[in-house]
Amino acid sequence: MKTPFIKTPLKVTLDRGVRKGMAQRMIGPLDWIGWPALGVLAVTIVLATPMKVFGLYLPEPVLPLALAFAWPLIRPSYVAPLVLALMGAFLDYFWGAPLGFWTLSLMIVYGVIFLLRGYMVGQDMMVIAGLYGVAVISFFILTTILATIDSGMVPRLISVFEQALATYAAVFLVLWLLESYVHADVRFQ
Amino acid sequence: MPQGDKHFEHLKLPVNWGVMALVAAVCIFGALSFLGDRREEVSGRSYGNRSGFDAAAGPASNVLATPAHVVGDGANWIDDYFFAVRENRILKKRVQDLSLYRDMYFQQKDISERYEKLLNLRTEPPVEMVTARSVSVSRGPFNNNRLIDAGSNAKIRFGNPVITDQGLVGRVVGVSPKVSRVLMITDVVSRTPIMIARSDARAVMSGDGGEFPRLDFVRGKDAVKKGDQILTSGDGGIFPRGLPVGEAVQGVDKVWRVKLYANRAPIDFVKILLYEDFSQFPEADQVLMTPQITELLPQPAIPQPVTAGATASSAGVASTPAAGAATSSAVAPASGASATSAVARPAAPRPAQPRPTAARTTPPAAHPAQAQSQTQSAAATASTEVPF
Numbered sequence: 400m401k402t403p404f405i406k407t408p409l410k411v412t413l414d415r416g417v418r419k420g421m422a423q424r425m426i427g428p429l430d431w432i433g434w435p436a437l438g439v440l441a442v443t444i445v446l447a448t449p450m451k452v453f454g455l456y457l458p459e460p461v462l463p464l465a466l467a468f469a470w471p472l473i474r475p476s477y478v479a480p481l482v483l484a485l486m487g488a489f490l491d492y493f494w495g496a497p498l499g500f501w502t503l504s505l506m507i508v509y510g511v512i513f514l515l516r517g518y519m520v521g522q523d524m525m526v527i528a529g530l531y532g533v534a535v536i537s538f539f540i541l542t543t544i545l546a547t548i549d550s551g552m553v554p555r556l557i558s559v560f561e562q563a564l565a566t567y568a569a570v571f572l573v574l575w576l577l578e579s580y581v582h583a584d585v586r587f588q
Numbered sequence: 589m590p591q592g593d594k595h596f597e598h599l600k601l602p603v604n605w606g607v608m609a610l611v612a613a614v615c616i617f618g619a620l621s622f623l624g625d626r627r628e629e630v631s632g633r634s635y636g637n638r639s640g641f642d643a644a645a646g647p648a649s650n651v652l653a654t655p656a657h658v659v660g661d662g663a664n665w666i667d668d669y670f671f672a673v674r675e676n677r678i679l680k681k682r683v684q685d686l687s688l689y690r691d692m693y694f695q696q697k698d699i700s701e702r703y704e705k706l707l708n709l710r711t712e713p714p715v716e717m718v719t720a721r722s723v724s725v726s727r728g729p730f731n732n733n734r735l736i737d738a739g740s741n742a743k744i745r746f747g748n749p750v751i752t753d754q755g756l757v758g759r760v761v762g763v764s765p766k767v768s769r770v771l772m773i774t775d776v777v778s779r780t781p782i783m784i785a786r787s788d789a790r791a792v793m794s795g796d797g798g799e800f801p802r803l804d805f806v807r808g809k810d811a812v813k814k815g816d817q818i819l820t821s822g823d824g825g826i827f828p829r830g831l832p833v834g835e836a837v838q839g840v841d842k843v844w845r846v847k848l849y850a851n852r853a854p855i856d857f858v859k860i861l862l863y864e865d866f867s868q869f870p871e872a873d874q875v876l877m878t879p880q881i882t883e884l885l886p887q888p889a890i891p892q893p894v895t896a897g898a899t900a901s902s903a904g905v906a907s908t909p910a911a912g913a914a915t916s917s918a919v920a921p922a923s924g925a926s927a928t929s930a931v932a933r934p935a936a937p938r939p940a941q942p943r944p945t946a947a948r949t950t951p952p953a954a955h956p957a958q959a960q961s962q963t964q965s966a967a968a969t970a971s972t973e974v975p976f
Binding site: 441444445446447448449450451452453454456457459461475476477480481484487492493494495496497498499500502503506507509510513514542543545546549550552553554555556557558559561562 | 603604606607608610611612614615617618619620621622623624625627638641642645648649652653655656657659660663667722723724725726727728729730731733734761762769771776777794795796797798854855856
């Protein structure tokens with residue numbers, strides 16, 4: 400009796416050694432979009448606590464940027480940009496920014512990464528980490544320009560650098576998302 | 589080519605194009621929202637209708653921030669434990685220094701009250717305050733905001749100044765029944781009219797998202813020096829005059845900045861001044877009116893021999909009932925407050941220069957307060973014992 404499973408073109412995808420077990424999982428939007436988004440929002444709210452620890456304020460990273468970088472690399476999706484837009488609107492309201500400020504900035508990053516995903520998917524994780532750094536720098540240059548246009552005042556660049564550094568610390572979230580969900584479901588291919 | 593692959597191709601392209609179209613649509617929506625923003629305007633509508641979000645975000649922040657508060661309290665306990673001795677030394681020295689300033693404060697306050705009475709100054713009335721707790725903060729370079737757990741139920745309104753026990757923090761820009769949003773003076777859209785206490789020079793403090801907002805429009809030579817105290821000037825009517833803001837420092841770029849007093853300690857509890865503008869004064873038209881010099885200065889007295897002992901008496905000697913009433917009303921707070929050395933200091937008798945027009949005709953009063961001030965002025969004129 401022949402096994403049709405072996406003959407299908409999916410064999411190449413499934414025969415990946417350690418990833419073989421992962422390939423049999425069913426990954427839904429809630430797994431790679433919903434829960435990470437809720438987690439990021441919760442951490443953002445917690446980090447907004449007005450307190451000092453050992454004389455230092457808590458950092459304020461723009462954590463949704465990690466999702467805007469990782470989601471288009473995982474797979475094209477209609478849900479991801481909508482959730483990202485909602486997260487941008489949340490930041491606009493929660494941080495008291497002009498409406499559309501964070502939404503526009505995050506969506507531009509998502510769109511650029513989505514256009515370039517063909518060149519980025521499959522790269523080594525060190526390369527991905529470097530590309531995420533480039534994305535963070537570009538993102539904060541964009542937000543600085545937008546804030547200057549809006550207020551007529553250039554934001555303090557040292558503070559921008561500090562926030563960019565805190566945002567780059569979320570590279571571990573990016574690498575975890577890619578490791579967990581890229582090629583995790585055959586339907587993503 | 590199998591039939592399935594053909595279908596797959598037809599499905600894949602619409603997904604990519606569809607996602608791009610969706611991203612473009614969201615970008616256009618975001619850009620239009622951003623261009624329509626009026627956050628920099630001093631208006632209750634500048635933040636739009638965000639009170640619903642703030643009302644929900646306040647309690648949510650309180651709940652989610654509980655673990656952070658536990659960690660922070662633990663860290664502060666460790667910090668206090670290891671640095672208690674050093675902090676005790678610092679506090680002892682500070683108490684010693686402040687005791688000197690306290691005595692000076694009482695003396696100067698006493699003198700100031702006497703002058704206010706004598707000059708019939710229209711001082712600002714005491715402003716009612718509400719205490720609230722900061723439940724959330726955004727401290728990034730682009731937005732500096734706070735959510736506090738008091739709102740319109742506590743009479744808080746748009747524009748109310750917010751301070752701590754250290755100094756100015758910001759002003760209220762959004763109000764919901766139980767939560768308010770505070771725009772901090774370090775925000776990039778914040779502009780605060782200030783004055784330098786030493787030189788009385790005016791400037792505008794502009795936030796740039798950092799801890800040291802910059803001073804713009806500083807005029808005059810040596811108007812600002814390092815360490816000068818910065819106060820709110822009250823210009824524009826948003827902030828009352830005289831709120832402590834910080835000290836002047838000069839950055840490496842030679843730009844004058846302000847080291848904020850409010851950053852001396854974590855901003856946890858804040859006070860909201862229920863101050864709106866000049867319109868809340870009982871006599872707003874009188875506050876804005878510059879009084880004539882003849883209303884402020886007493887009438888010249890005819891030179892008479894005045895004994896040193898009589899001059900030193902702060903109560904003065906009333907020769908007429910009207911003069912007695914005026915003198916007692918002028919010095920009652922001073923004598924009742926404390927008999928300090930500054931008050932009881934015998935002043936050298938200064939003979940007043942006689943003026944040709946000794947009899948001043950007072951114009952009819954258009955306001956009851958003005959009539960009262962004229963009465964006091966006339967009474968002070970009748971008295972020969974002016975406590976100068």
